[in-house]
Amino acid sequence: MKTLIITCGCLEPSKDGIGDYCFNLAKAIKLLGVKVVLVSINDFYVKSFREETREDIQLCRIPARNNWQQKYRLFKNISETVSPDHISFQYVIYAFHKKGLPVVAHQFLVGILKSYEVSIMMHEPWIGRSKEDSLRHKVIGYFQQIIIKQLINGISPIKVFTSNIAFSRLLKDNGIQNKVLPLFSNIPFSKNALQQLPQLFNENQLFLFEKSLKIVLFGRIPFSWRKEEFVRWLDGKHITIMVAGRSDQDSANNLRHEIKGLSGKINFIALGELSKEQVSTLLQYADAGLALTPPQILGKSGVVAAYKEHGLPIILAGNNERFLETDLSGPEQLDKLSLDISLDDQLEKLKRKPSYSGVQLIAETFLNGVSDLKETKNAYPI
Template identity: 25%
Template sequence: MKIAFVTGCLEPGRDGVGDYVRTLAAECTARGHAVRLLSLADTVDLSADGGTPPTRRQTLAATCDDDGRGARAWLDEFRPDWTSLHFVPYAFHPRGLFAGRLPPLRRVLAAGARRHVFFHEIWIGFARGAPWKERAFGFLQRRALARLLHTTAPTAVHTSNGCYRRALAGLGCAASELPMFGSVPLRPGVVPAALPGVGADALVCGMFGAVHPNWEHEPFLSDFAQLAAARGRRAVLAAAGSLRQGEVLFPQLAAHWRGRIDCLALGLHPPAQLAEFFARFDFAVTTSPFHLVGKSSSAAALREHGLRVVVTNSGQPPRFAATPEDLAPADAGFLPYFRARESLPQALERTPPRPGASRTAEMFLAALAAHD
């Protein structure tokens, strides 16, 4: 197959969806498929970077100035069987109000004989009790997304979690779930890292990626400290990667739990080093809400390395689901601690490591091939 991947930004390391698209495209290429990469709201204008696979990056201003004609002409040269849009509303407008960007999107997507859309994000404001302003913006985003579906008529639609899948069903869109993958490849025979100041017998709970600044760490950290003490081990909370807004929270946690839990910020490291950290972790915790944990590439990376991931945040259920459990992730390796605190010891039971990107690519290609 010939697949043209379209997204907002493709600058490496700057945009999570762009990194996802690059990895997915590489997996497709490795399986003998021809690909092109196109970004429509990037930080630079590069008509073609001369690399492999062929890539064109352009700013949103450039896309809108010619109504997508230049990008469409570049894709027409390729004559793709599929155009695959990886969509986030905020890529095309700072508040996600992308209705004015629909004409160039429609023109670009029409380059493919068939169209595919992966909704990495949908609209905001669907949670019960959401503020009126959030609901108002969400209403406009939802209406624009419905128009996107109507005007592009995609043959196949994917998203990463049951919450978004059910929300899209409310628009008459029968989306399928495609599992998110992480950015830390498996390393056969990896040797666990020696964490700074941490003994070999310590019980280590890992975190990876952004930490929500309003994370309610109680009663989880109390239960974690008790779990370690019951086993005669020192409790360590080790955070790898960029904490983002959690940069302020983590020092506060260290001060609050001094003497009971050692809090260690490991910082940014290349994937090979992260794999060694993951091998040292005994289990992990995420601050993502339970019904949206499926869209977290950080949580996916931890699961791919065989770590059980504790979910402490039930989240505010959307209006179209009775409880968060109605939208539970398909992966049973996510432990709903918020529902049963006594389940925490189960987090120490590792699962077999599994490939992430390769498995998702095979599912993606099979879904497209089913429409041939």
């Protein structure tokens, strides 16, 4: 492969997790000798079509305000000009329609992508897949499943990827063959980052708690997770919780009050939004990372990927998600700390593992998946 297009919804830096994922993947693939062009086809952060270069990567950004006929013409012209050997379609259904029903968008996307060799990265399938989901979500999910299958049939990709075993089984149970391509972290391991720790805490007028068990949480905080069970699980231990990053549904202050209301013995530090280097510093300083994603779909979480790449032990505190008619049993949770087992009985799981760079491994795996293991066209009859 000499030339690759990676396309997604939005490419605004630090504003769209999938966009950041695409940019980091593009940089890693470029290091392997492949020319990469990034195309966002429903970008809310540009008002008109924009071409730009970021860290020697070419970006083409199509604004969301354009109608789909205009987007089609722009994307078609880009594809014809670049003439890629392959297009990687990074798919999230809500990136192309705010209500998650992109019927018109799919028609135009199929019109372009069916003429090229394409792989699809299914970052998240339809909603309403869990037994706990509302009837409304299940109805929407039913129609999402139909239009996703129509999209795949129309494009006939050589490969469909997804990020975790649970999604993979869900897709296979519904006739969509796929391969797991784990997420990598958008927070790279920063060497010598611990040297910045005193400055980070001094800037925030905070004290270091060396003798406590330091648990870090960063990224989005969901409205519902196993909060009370988590606090009970820590009962009697000297604990410091360090929270960093944006929180969409619960603010760090609300979380602080809730935790303090459940236990006055837990130290709580809110650091706000940090740079990637500062987050890496915090992950290297912490003793464990708190994962609020449902344990069954840990692989879809960039936060969990960051914990893993920093060698950080992971505490599972997300609500369980029970997929409809899908077996979720598997070994992927065995090395994580469970709230259902006392902390004292899991102390061996608090040992750090070696850090590593996931993005380069995933870039190589992706290229092997679409180059050496090509499947025939029309490989996904549904």
